Amino acid sequence: MINPETPVRELGERALLKHLRSRVPSGPGVEIGIGDDAAAIETSPITLVTTDCLVEGVHFLREWAPARLVGRKALTVNLSDIAAMAGTPRHAVVSLCLPPDLPLWWVDGLYDGLLERSAETGVTIVGGNLAVSISQIVVDITLLGQGGDKLMRRSGAVPGDLVVVSGALGAAAAGLKLLAQGARLDEDGFLHKTGVWTESSARAVTHCLRALLDPNPPLAFSRALAEQDIVHAGMDLSDGLSGDLRTLCDESDVSAWVDAAALPVDGAAASLERARGGDAASLALHGGEDYQLLLAVPPDRLDALRDVAVIWDIPTTVVGEFAPGPSALLLKKGGSLLPLTAQSHDHFRARPATGGEPATRP
Ligand SMILES: [Mg+2]
Known part of the structure:
Protein backbone atom coordinates (compact mmCIF):
# COMPACT_ATOMS: atom_id res chain seq x y z
CA MET A 1 0.00 0.00 0.00
CA ILE A 2 1.51 3.31 -1.12
CA ASN A 3 0.96 6.37 1.09
CA PRO A 4 -1.77 8.34 -0.72
CA GLU A 5 -0.04 11.63 0.12
CA THR A 6 3.02 10.62 -1.98
CA PRO A 7 3.53 13.17 -4.75
CA VAL A 8 3.79 11.63 -8.22
CA ARG A 9 7.32 13.12 -8.46
CA GLU A 10 8.43 10.87 -5.62
CA LEU A 11 6.54 7.85 -6.89
CA GLY A 12 7.95 8.09 -10.41
CA GLU A 13 6.40 7.24 -13.76
CA ARG A 14 7.14 3.51 -13.66
CA ALA A 15 5.59 2.94 -10.23
CA LEU A 16 2.56 5.12 -11.03
CA LEU A 17 1.94 3.25 -14.27
CA LYS A 18 2.25 -0.10 -12.50
CA HIS A 19 -0.15 1.09 -9.81
CA LEU A 20 -2.78 2.34 -12.29
CA ARG A 21 -2.39 -0.75 -14.46
CA SER A 22 -3.18 -2.96 -11.48
CA ARG A 23 -6.46 -1.11 -11.02
CA VAL A 24 -7.75 -1.39 -14.61
CA PRO A 25 -9.71 -4.55 -15.44
CA SER A 26 -9.66 -6.13 -18.90
CA GLY A 27 -12.80 -6.34 -20.96
CA PRO A 28 -14.43 -7.76 -24.06
CA GLY A 29 -12.61 -7.40 -27.38
CA VAL A 30 -9.27 -6.65 -25.73
CA GLU A 31 -6.41 -8.77 -27.08
CA ILE A 32 -3.67 -6.68 -25.46
CA GLY A 33 -4.46 -3.97 -22.90
CA ILE A 34 -2.24 -1.66 -20.88
CA GLY A 35 1.49 -2.44 -20.76
CA ASP A 36 2.65 -2.99 -24.33
CA ASP A 37 3.71 -0.45 -26.95
CA ALA A 38 0.15 -0.32 -28.21
CA ALA A 39 -3.15 -1.93 -27.32
CA ALA A 40 -4.66 -4.56 -29.61
CA ILE A 41 -8.44 -4.62 -29.77
CA GLU A 42 -11.13 -6.13 -31.94
CA THR A 43 -13.08 -3.40 -33.68
CA SER A 44 -16.36 -3.33 -35.56
CA PRO A 45 -16.51 -2.61 -39.34
CA ILE A 46 -17.50 0.96 -38.51
CA THR A 47 -15.49 2.30 -35.57
CA LEU A 48 -16.30 5.72 -34.17
CA VAL A 49 -13.42 7.71 -32.71
CA THR A 50 -13.71 10.81 -30.55
CA THR A 51 -11.42 12.69 -28.21
CA ASP A 52 -11.97 15.34 -25.56
CA CYS A 53 -9.86 16.66 -22.73
CA LEU A 54 -10.44 18.39 -19.41
CA VAL A 55 -7.83 21.00 -18.55
CA GLU A 56 -7.42 22.28 -15.02
CA GLY A 57 -8.07 26.02 -14.91
CA VAL A 58 -10.13 25.84 -18.12
CA HIS A 59 -12.68 23.04 -17.60
CA PHE A 60 -12.35 22.52 -13.87
CA LEU A 61 -10.67 23.86 -10.77
CA ARG A 62 -9.31 21.44 -8.20
CA GLU A 63 -11.17 23.19 -5.38
CA TRP A 64 -14.44 23.01 -7.35
CA ALA A 65 -14.55 19.39 -8.38
CA PRO A 66 -13.51 16.30 -6.41
CA ALA A 67 -11.11 14.11 -8.43
CA ARG A 68 -13.65 11.29 -8.69
CA LEU A 69 -16.16 13.57 -10.41
CA VAL A 70 -13.46 14.91 -12.77
CA GLY A 71 -12.79 11.27 -13.74
CA ARG A 72 -16.47 10.54 -14.35
CA LYS A 73 -16.95 13.67 -16.41
CA ALA A 74 -13.79 13.17 -18.48
CA LEU A 75 -15.29 9.93 -19.77
CA THR A 76 -18.87 11.24 -19.95
CA VAL A 77 -18.08 14.08 -22.36
CA ASN A 78 -16.63 11.47 -24.74
CA LEU A 79 -19.56 9.08 -24.17
CA SER A 80 -21.91 11.88 -25.14
CA ASP A 81 -20.14 12.30 -28.50
CA ILE A 82 -20.29 8.57 -29.31
CA ALA A 83 -23.98 8.55 -28.33
CA ALA A 84 -24.56 11.59 -30.54
CA MET A 85 -23.43 9.47 -33.51
CA ALA A 86 -25.82 6.67 -32.45
CA GLY A 87 -22.84 4.48 -31.49
CA THR A 88 -21.96 2.15 -28.62
CA PRO A 89 -18.89 3.11 -26.56
CA ARG A 90 -16.26 0.34 -26.20
CA HIS A 91 -12.59 1.19 -25.59
CA ALA A 92 -10.79 4.20 -24.16
CA VAL A 93 -7.21 5.43 -23.92
CA VAL A 94 -6.39 7.87 -21.14
CA SER A 95 -3.55 10.39 -21.32
CA LEU A 96 -2.69 12.24 -18.15
CA CYS A 97 -0.43 15.27 -17.77
CA LEU A 98 0.25 15.71 -14.06
CA PRO A 99 2.11 18.40 -12.12
CA PRO A 100 4.96 16.78 -10.15
CA ASP A 101 3.62 17.74 -6.72
CA LEU A 102 0.18 16.14 -7.30
CA PRO A 103 -0.50 13.59 -4.54
CA LEU A 104 -1.33 10.01 -5.46
CA TRP A 105 -4.78 10.28 -3.80
CA TRP A 106 -5.87 12.75 -6.48
CA VAL A 107 -4.85 10.40 -9.31
CA ASP A 108 -6.52 7.49 -7.52
CA GLY A 109 -9.68 9.58 -7.06
CA LEU A 110 -9.65 10.36 -10.78
CA TYR A 111 -9.35 6.64 -11.56
CA ASP A 112 -12.15 5.81 -9.10
CA GLY A 113 -14.41 7.97 -11.25
CA LEU A 114 -13.02 6.76 -14.57
CA LEU A 115 -13.35 3.08 -13.67
CA GLU A 116 -16.80 3.52 -12.17
CA ARG A 117 -18.12 5.34 -15.25
CA SER A 118 -16.41 2.78 -17.53
CA ALA A 119 -18.12 -0.08 -15.71
CA GLU A 120 -21.49 1.68 -15.92
CA THR A 121 -21.20 2.07 -19.69
CA GLY A 122 -19.36 -1.09 -20.80
CA VAL A 123 -16.11 0.70 -21.64
CA THR A 124 -12.64 -0.83 -21.16
CA ILE A 125 -9.57 1.35 -20.65
CA VAL A 126 -6.90 -0.19 -22.90
CA GLY A 127 -3.98 2.19 -22.56
CA GLY A 128 -2.80 5.77 -22.45
CA ASN A 129 0.14 7.87 -21.49
CA LEU A 130 1.64 9.64 -18.50
CA ALA A 131 3.54 12.91 -18.77
CA VAL A 132 4.56 15.68 -16.42
CA SER A 133 3.05 19.14 -16.76
CA ILE A 134 4.34 22.42 -15.36
CA SER A 135 1.38 23.23 -13.11
CA GLN A 136 -1.97 22.07 -14.44
CA ILE A 137 -3.66 18.70 -14.68
CA VAL A 138 -4.80 17.58 -18.15
CA VAL A 139 -7.06 14.55 -18.54
CA ASP A 140 -7.23 13.64 -22.22
CA ILE A 141 -9.38 10.71 -23.31
CA THR A 142 -9.86 9.09 -26.70
CA LEU A 143 -12.92 6.88 -26.90
CA LEU A 144 -13.64 4.29 -29.57
CA GLY A 145 -17.15 3.09 -30.21
CA GLN A 146 -19.05 0.73 -32.39
CA GLY A 147 -21.08 2.38 -35.14
CA GLY A 148 -24.33 0.74 -36.20
CA ASP A 149 -25.73 0.55 -39.75
CA LYS A 150 -27.17 4.01 -39.28
CA LEU A 151 -25.23 6.92 -37.86
CA MET A 152 -26.71 10.17 -36.60
CA ARG A 153 -25.09 13.05 -38.47
CA ARG A 154 -25.20 16.82 -38.08
CA SER A 155 -26.05 17.12 -41.76
CA GLY A 156 -29.43 15.93 -43.01
CA ALA A 157 -31.96 18.31 -41.42
CA VAL A 158 -34.43 19.61 -44.02
CA PRO A 159 -36.89 22.56 -43.95
CA GLY A 160 -40.05 21.51 -42.11
CA ASP A 161 -38.22 19.21 -39.65
CA LEU A 340 -30.96 35.02 -32.51
CA THR A 341 -27.20 35.26 -32.15
CA ALA A 342 -25.49 31.99 -31.32
CA GLN A 343 -23.48 32.48 -28.13
CA SER A 344 -21.28 29.51 -28.69
CA HIS A 345 -18.33 28.87 -26.43
CA ASP A 346 -15.05 29.64 -28.19
CA HIS A 347 -11.98 28.22 -26.48
CA PHE A 348 -9.58 30.71 -27.96
CA ARG A 349 -11.75 33.74 -27.23
CA ALA A 350 -12.95 32.72 -23.75
CA ARG A 351 -11.38 34.12 -20.63
CA PRO A 352 -9.30 31.51 -18.83
CA ALA A 353 -10.75 30.25 -15.56
CA THR A 354 -7.99 31.60 -13.37
CA GLY A 355 -9.01 34.33 -10.98
CA GLY A 356 -12.23 36.32 -11.04
CA GLU A 357 -15.37 34.55 -12.11
CA PRO A 358 -14.18 31.58 -14.09
CA ALA A 359 -15.79 30.55 -17.35
CA THR A 360 -15.42 26.81 -17.61
CA ARG A 361 -16.87 24.65 -20.29
CA PRO A 362 -15.56 22.46 -23.06
MG1 LIG B 1 -20.48 16.79 -29.62
Whole structure:
Protein backbone atom coordinates (compact mmCIF):
# COMPACT_ATOMS: atom_id res chain seq x y z
CA MET A 1 0.00 0.00 0.00
CA ILE A 2 1.51 3.31 -1.12
CA ASN A 3 0.96 6.37 1.09
CA PRO A 4 -1.77 8.34 -0.72
CA GLU A 5 -0.04 11.63 0.12
CA THR A 6 3.02 10.62 -1.98
CA PRO A 7 3.53 13.17 -4.75
CA VAL A 8 3.79 11.63 -8.22
CA ARG A 9 7.32 13.12 -8.46
CA GLU A 10 8.43 10.87 -5.62
CA LEU A 11 6.54 7.85 -6.89
CA GLY A 12 7.95 8.09 -10.41
CA GLU A 13 6.40 7.24 -13.76
CA ARG A 14 7.14 3.51 -13.66
CA ALA A 15 5.59 2.94 -10.23
CA LEU A 16 2.56 5.12 -11.03
CA LEU A 17 1.94 3.25 -14.27
CA LYS A 18 2.25 -0.10 -12.50
CA HIS A 19 -0.15 1.09 -9.81
CA LEU A 20 -2.78 2.34 -12.29
CA ARG A 21 -2.39 -0.75 -14.46
CA SER A 22 -3.18 -2.96 -11.48
CA ARG A 23 -6.46 -1.11 -11.02
CA VAL A 24 -7.75 -1.39 -14.61
CA PRO A 25 -9.71 -4.55 -15.44
CA SER A 26 -9.66 -6.13 -18.90
CA GLY A 27 -12.80 -6.34 -20.96
CA PRO A 28 -14.43 -7.76 -24.06
CA GLY A 29 -12.61 -7.40 -27.38
CA VAL A 30 -9.27 -6.65 -25.73
CA GLU A 31 -6.41 -8.77 -27.08
CA ILE A 32 -3.67 -6.68 -25.46
CA GLY A 33 -4.46 -3.97 -22.90
CA ILE A 34 -2.24 -1.66 -20.88
CA GLY A 35 1.49 -2.44 -20.76
CA ASP A 36 2.65 -2.99 -24.33
CA ASP A 37 3.71 -0.45 -26.95
CA ALA A 38 0.15 -0.32 -28.21
CA ALA A 39 -3.15 -1.93 -27.32
CA ALA A 40 -4.66 -4.56 -29.61
CA ILE A 41 -8.44 -4.62 -29.77
CA GLU A 42 -11.13 -6.13 -31.94
CA THR A 43 -13.08 -3.40 -33.68
CA SER A 44 -16.36 -3.33 -35.56
CA PRO A 45 -16.51 -2.61 -39.34
CA ILE A 46 -17.50 0.96 -38.51
CA THR A 47 -15.49 2.30 -35.57
CA LEU A 48 -16.30 5.72 -34.17
CA VAL A 49 -13.42 7.71 -32.71
CA THR A 50 -13.71 10.81 -30.55
CA THR A 51 -11.42 12.69 -28.21
CA ASP A 52 -11.97 15.34 -25.56
CA CYS A 53 -9.86 16.66 -22.73
CA LEU A 54 -10.44 18.39 -19.41
CA VAL A 55 -7.83 21.00 -18.55
CA GLU A 56 -7.42 22.28 -15.02
CA GLY A 57 -8.07 26.02 -14.91
CA VAL A 58 -10.13 25.84 -18.12
CA HIS A 59 -12.68 23.04 -17.60
CA PHE A 60 -12.35 22.52 -13.87
CA LEU A 61 -10.67 23.86 -10.77
CA ARG A 62 -9.31 21.44 -8.20
CA GLU A 63 -11.17 23.19 -5.38
CA TRP A 64 -14.44 23.01 -7.35
CA ALA A 65 -14.55 19.39 -8.38
CA PRO A 66 -13.51 16.30 -6.41
CA ALA A 67 -11.11 14.11 -8.43
CA ARG A 68 -13.65 11.29 -8.69
CA LEU A 69 -16.16 13.57 -10.41
CA VAL A 70 -13.46 14.91 -12.77
CA GLY A 71 -12.79 11.27 -13.74
CA ARG A 72 -16.47 10.54 -14.35
CA LYS A 73 -16.95 13.67 -16.41
CA ALA A 74 -13.79 13.17 -18.48
CA LEU A 75 -15.29 9.93 -19.77
CA THR A 76 -18.87 11.24 -19.95
CA VAL A 77 -18.08 14.08 -22.36
CA ASN A 78 -16.63 11.47 -24.74
CA LEU A 79 -19.56 9.08 -24.17
CA SER A 80 -21.91 11.88 -25.14
CA ASP A 81 -20.14 12.30 -28.50
CA ILE A 82 -20.29 8.57 -29.31
CA ALA A 83 -23.98 8.55 -28.33
CA ALA A 84 -24.56 11.59 -30.54
CA MET A 85 -23.43 9.47 -33.51
CA ALA A 86 -25.82 6.67 -32.45
CA GLY A 87 -22.84 4.48 -31.49
CA THR A 88 -21.96 2.15 -28.62
CA PRO A 89 -18.89 3.11 -26.56
CA ARG A 90 -16.26 0.34 -26.20
CA HIS A 91 -12.59 1.19 -25.59
CA ALA A 92 -10.79 4.20 -24.16
CA VAL A 93 -7.21 5.43 -23.92
CA VAL A 94 -6.39 7.87 -21.14
CA SER A 95 -3.55 10.39 -21.32
CA LEU A 96 -2.69 12.24 -18.15
CA CYS A 97 -0.43 15.27 -17.77
CA LEU A 98 0.25 15.71 -14.06
CA PRO A 99 2.11 18.40 -12.12
CA PRO A 100 4.96 16.78 -10.15
CA ASP A 101 3.62 17.74 -6.72
CA LEU A 102 0.18 16.14 -7.30
CA PRO A 103 -0.50 13.59 -4.54
CA LEU A 104 -1.33 10.01 -5.46
CA TRP A 105 -4.78 10.28 -3.80
CA TRP A 106 -5.87 12.75 -6.48
CA VAL A 107 -4.85 10.40 -9.31
CA ASP A 108 -6.52 7.49 -7.52
CA GLY A 109 -9.68 9.58 -7.06
CA LEU A 110 -9.65 10.36 -10.78
CA TYR A 111 -9.35 6.64 -11.56
CA ASP A 112 -12.15 5.81 -9.10
CA GLY A 113 -14.41 7.97 -11.25
CA LEU A 114 -13.02 6.76 -14.57
CA LEU A 115 -13.35 3.08 -13.67
CA GLU A 116 -16.80 3.52 -12.17
CA ARG A 117 -18.12 5.34 -15.25
CA SER A 118 -16.41 2.78 -17.53
CA ALA A 119 -18.12 -0.08 -15.71
CA GLU A 120 -21.49 1.68 -15.92
CA THR A 121 -21.20 2.07 -19.69
CA GLY A 122 -19.36 -1.09 -20.80
CA VAL A 123 -16.11 0.70 -21.64
CA THR A 124 -12.64 -0.83 -21.16
CA ILE A 125 -9.57 1.35 -20.65
CA VAL A 126 -6.90 -0.19 -22.90
CA GLY A 127 -3.98 2.19 -22.56
CA GLY A 128 -2.80 5.77 -22.45
CA ASN A 129 0.14 7.87 -21.49
CA LEU A 130 1.64 9.64 -18.50
CA ALA A 131 3.54 12.91 -18.77
CA VAL A 132 4.56 15.68 -16.42
CA SER A 133 3.05 19.14 -16.76
CA ILE A 134 4.34 22.42 -15.36
CA SER A 135 1.38 23.23 -13.11
CA GLN A 136 -1.97 22.07 -14.44
CA ILE A 137 -3.66 18.70 -14.68
CA VAL A 138 -4.80 17.58 -18.15
CA VAL A 139 -7.06 14.55 -18.54
CA ASP A 140 -7.23 13.64 -22.22
CA ILE A 141 -9.38 10.71 -23.31
CA THR A 142 -9.86 9.09 -26.70
CA LEU A 143 -12.92 6.88 -26.90
CA LEU A 144 -13.64 4.29 -29.57
CA GLY A 145 -17.15 3.09 -30.21
CA GLN A 146 -19.05 0.73 -32.39
CA GLY A 147 -21.08 2.38 -35.14
CA GLY A 148 -24.33 0.74 -36.20
CA ASP A 149 -25.73 0.55 -39.75
CA LYS A 150 -27.17 4.01 -39.28
CA LEU A 151 -25.23 6.92 -37.86
CA MET A 152 -26.71 10.17 -36.60
CA ARG A 153 -25.09 13.05 -38.47
CA ARG A 154 -25.20 16.82 -38.08
CA SER A 155 -26.05 17.12 -41.76
CA GLY A 156 -29.43 15.93 -43.01
CA ALA A 157 -31.96 18.31 -41.42
CA VAL A 158 -34.43 19.61 -44.02
CA PRO A 159 -36.89 22.56 -43.95
CA GLY A 160 -40.05 21.51 -42.11
CA ASP A 161 -38.22 19.21 -39.65
CA LEU A 162 -39.00 19.94 -36.02
CA VAL A 163 -36.25 21.13 -33.66
CA VAL A 164 -36.42 18.70 -30.72
CA VAL A 165 -34.31 18.57 -27.57
CA SER A 166 -34.07 15.80 -24.98
CA GLY A 167 -34.13 16.38 -21.23
CA ALA A 168 -34.16 19.77 -19.53
CA LEU A 169 -31.71 22.59 -20.21
CA GLY A 170 -29.87 25.16 -18.11
CA ALA A 171 -29.02 23.19 -14.95
CA ALA A 172 -25.29 22.88 -15.73
CA ALA A 173 -25.01 26.61 -16.45
CA ALA A 174 -26.77 27.31 -13.15
CA GLY A 175 -24.32 24.89 -11.50
CA LEU A 176 -21.37 26.92 -12.80
CA LYS A 177 -22.78 30.06 -11.15
CA LEU A 178 -23.28 28.11 -7.91
CA LEU A 179 -19.63 27.00 -7.87
CA ALA A 180 -18.56 30.62 -8.25
CA GLN A 181 -20.78 31.41 -5.24
CA GLY A 182 -19.07 28.82 -3.07
CA ALA A 183 -21.43 25.83 -3.38
CA ARG A 184 -19.62 22.46 -3.48
CA LEU A 185 -20.29 18.73 -3.82
CA ASP A 186 -18.25 16.15 -1.94
CA GLU A 187 -16.56 13.30 -3.82
CA ASP A 188 -19.64 11.10 -3.53
CA GLY A 189 -21.71 13.76 -5.28
CA PHE A 190 -23.52 14.89 -2.12
CA LEU A 191 -23.89 18.53 -1.16
CA HIS A 192 -20.90 19.71 0.87
CA LYS A 193 -21.49 23.49 0.97
CA THR A 194 -24.50 25.53 -0.15
CA GLY A 195 -22.39 28.69 -0.68
CA VAL A 196 -24.55 31.82 -0.52
CA TRP A 197 -27.76 29.75 -0.61
CA THR A 198 -29.75 28.62 2.41
CA GLU A 199 -30.51 25.00 3.32
CA SER A 200 -34.00 25.41 1.86
CA SER A 201 -32.42 25.53 -1.61
CA ALA A 202 -30.24 22.46 -0.97
CA ARG A 203 -32.11 20.18 -3.38
CA ALA A 204 -32.00 22.63 -6.27
CA VAL A 205 -28.34 23.46 -5.55
CA THR A 206 -27.38 19.76 -5.47
CA HIS A 207 -29.28 19.08 -8.70
CA CYS A 208 -27.57 21.89 -10.62
CA LEU A 209 -24.08 21.09 -9.29
CA ARG A 210 -24.54 17.45 -10.28
CA ALA A 211 -25.77 18.47 -13.73
CA LEU A 212 -22.49 20.32 -14.25
CA LEU A 213 -20.02 18.07 -12.43
CA ASP A 214 -21.52 14.63 -13.14
CA PRO A 215 -23.67 14.92 -16.28
CA ASN A 216 -25.84 12.02 -17.34
CA PRO A 217 -26.43 12.12 -21.11
CA PRO A 218 -29.01 9.82 -22.72
CA LEU A 219 -26.61 7.20 -24.13
CA ALA A 220 -28.81 4.51 -25.69
CA PHE A 221 -31.69 6.72 -26.85
CA SER A 222 -30.03 7.95 -30.05
CA ARG A 223 -29.21 4.40 -31.15
CA ALA A 224 -32.90 3.55 -31.04
CA LEU A 225 -33.74 6.75 -32.93
CA ALA A 226 -31.21 6.00 -35.68
CA GLU A 227 -32.21 2.34 -36.00
CA GLN A 228 -35.85 3.30 -36.50
CA ASP A 229 -35.14 6.18 -38.92
CA ILE A 230 -36.80 8.69 -36.60
CA VAL A 231 -34.36 11.58 -37.02
CA HIS A 232 -32.86 13.28 -40.06
CA ALA A 233 -29.98 14.77 -38.06
CA GLY A 234 -28.74 15.18 -34.50
CA MET A 235 -25.87 16.15 -32.21
CA ASP A 236 -25.19 16.49 -28.51
CA LEU A 237 -25.69 19.79 -26.72
CA SER A 238 -22.30 20.69 -25.29
CA ASP A 239 -21.79 24.34 -26.19
CA GLY A 240 -25.34 25.58 -25.56
CA LEU A 241 -28.54 25.29 -27.61
CA SER A 242 -28.03 28.46 -29.66
CA GLY A 243 -24.46 27.60 -30.63
CA ASP A 244 -25.11 23.93 -31.29
CA LEU A 245 -28.28 24.63 -33.27
CA ARG A 246 -26.31 27.06 -35.39
CA THR A 247 -23.72 24.33 -35.98
CA LEU A 248 -26.43 21.87 -37.03
CA CYS A 249 -27.90 24.51 -39.37
CA ASP A 250 -24.44 25.13 -40.87
CA GLU A 251 -23.88 21.42 -41.49
CA SER A 252 -27.37 20.89 -42.93
CA ASP A 253 -27.53 24.21 -44.82
CA VAL A 254 -30.87 25.17 -43.28
CA SER A 255 -32.08 27.90 -40.93
CA ALA A 256 -34.19 27.41 -37.77
CA TRP A 257 -36.47 29.25 -35.40
CA VAL A 258 -36.83 28.52 -31.69
CA ASP A 259 -39.84 29.38 -29.52
CA ALA A 260 -38.59 30.94 -26.26
CA ALA A 261 -41.78 29.85 -24.46
CA ALA A 262 -41.29 26.20 -25.46
CA LEU A 263 -37.77 25.76 -24.02
CA PRO A 264 -37.64 22.95 -21.43
CA VAL A 265 -35.94 25.04 -18.74
CA ASP A 266 -34.69 22.89 -15.86
CA GLY A 267 -36.98 23.39 -12.84
CA ALA A 268 -34.22 23.71 -10.24
CA ALA A 269 -32.24 26.14 -12.40
CA ALA A 270 -35.41 28.16 -12.97
CA SER A 271 -36.19 28.44 -9.26
CA LEU A 272 -32.63 29.51 -8.38
CA GLU A 273 -32.53 32.01 -11.26
CA ARG A 274 -35.91 33.43 -10.23
CA ALA A 275 -34.69 33.90 -6.67
CA ARG A 276 -31.73 35.96 -7.91
CA GLY A 277 -33.77 37.88 -10.45
CA GLY A 278 -32.04 36.26 -13.41
CA ASP A 279 -33.31 34.81 -16.67
CA ALA A 280 -33.38 31.02 -16.69
CA ALA A 281 -34.52 30.88 -20.33
CA SER A 282 -31.22 32.45 -21.32
CA LEU A 283 -29.36 29.71 -19.39
CA ALA A 284 -31.33 27.12 -21.38
CA LEU A 285 -30.68 28.92 -24.66
CA HIS A 286 -27.00 29.76 -24.27
CA GLY A 287 -25.82 27.94 -21.14
CA GLY A 288 -23.91 24.91 -22.41
CA GLU A 289 -22.79 21.57 -20.95
CA ASP A 290 -26.30 20.13 -20.93
CA TYR A 291 -25.13 16.96 -22.74
CA GLN A 292 -28.63 16.37 -24.02
CA LEU A 293 -29.54 15.70 -27.67
CA LEU A 294 -30.54 18.19 -30.33
CA LEU A 295 -32.57 16.46 -33.05
CA ALA A 296 -34.13 17.24 -36.43
CA VAL A 297 -37.33 15.20 -36.55
CA PRO A 298 -39.69 15.04 -39.56
CA PRO A 299 -43.23 15.87 -38.32
CA ASP A 300 -44.59 12.47 -39.44
CA ARG A 301 -42.04 10.73 -37.15
CA LEU A 302 -42.94 12.70 -34.01
CA ASP A 303 -45.26 9.95 -32.72
CA ALA A 304 -42.53 7.35 -33.27
CA LEU A 305 -40.07 9.59 -31.38
CA ARG A 306 -42.47 9.87 -28.45
CA ASP A 307 -42.97 6.07 -28.37
CA VAL A 308 -39.19 5.48 -28.13
CA ALA A 309 -38.79 8.32 -25.61
CA VAL A 310 -41.34 6.67 -23.31
CA ILE A 311 -39.45 3.36 -23.45
CA TRP A 312 -36.14 5.04 -22.54
CA ASP A 313 -37.83 7.45 -20.11
CA ILE A 314 -36.33 10.49 -21.86
CA PRO A 315 -38.34 13.74 -21.91
CA THR A 316 -38.44 15.29 -25.40
CA THR A 317 -39.65 18.77 -26.34
CA VAL A 318 -40.38 20.37 -29.70
CA VAL A 319 -38.79 23.82 -29.43
CA GLY A 320 -38.93 25.06 -33.04
CA GLU A 321 -38.67 24.24 -36.69
CA PHE A 322 -36.09 24.14 -39.44
CA ALA A 323 -36.62 26.37 -42.47
CA PRO A 324 -34.82 26.88 -45.80
CA GLY A 325 -31.17 28.07 -45.70
CA PRO A 326 -28.86 29.86 -45.60
CA SER A 327 -27.94 28.98 -42.02
CA ALA A 328 -29.42 31.45 -39.51
CA LEU A 329 -31.35 31.43 -36.21
CA LEU A 330 -34.53 33.22 -35.19
CA LEU A 331 -36.13 33.44 -31.73
CA LYS A 332 -39.92 33.52 -31.47
CA LYS A 333 -40.81 35.72 -28.52
CA GLY A 334 -44.21 37.27 -27.75
CA GLY A 335 -45.54 36.82 -31.29
CA SER A 336 -42.54 38.25 -33.13
CA LEU A 337 -39.49 36.63 -34.69
CA LEU A 338 -36.16 38.20 -33.70
CA PRO A 339 -32.69 37.36 -34.98
CA LEU A 340 -30.96 35.02 -32.51
CA THR A 341 -27.20 35.26 -32.15
CA ALA A 342 -25.49 31.99 -31.32
CA GLN A 343 -23.48 32.48 -28.13
CA SER A 344 -21.28 29.51 -28.69
CA HIS A 345 -18.33 28.87 -26.43
CA ASP A 346 -15.05 29.64 -28.19
CA HIS A 347 -11.98 28.22 -26.48
CA PHE A 348 -9.58 30.71 -27.96
CA ARG A 349 -11.75 33.74 -27.23
CA ALA A 350 -12.95 32.72 -23.75
CA ARG A 351 -11.38 34.12 -20.63
CA PRO A 352 -9.30 31.51 -18.83
CA ALA A 353 -10.75 30.25 -15.56
CA THR A 354 -7.99 31.60 -13.37
CA GLY A 355 -9.01 34.33 -10.98
CA GLY A 356 -12.23 36.32 -11.04
CA GLU A 357 -15.37 34.55 -12.11
CA PRO A 358 -14.18 31.58 -14.09
CA ALA A 359 -15.79 30.55 -17.35
CA THR A 360 -15.42 26.81 -17.61
CA ARG A 361 -16.87 24.65 -20.29
CA PRO A 362 -15.56 22.46 -23.06
MG1 LIG B 1 -20.48 16.79 -29.62
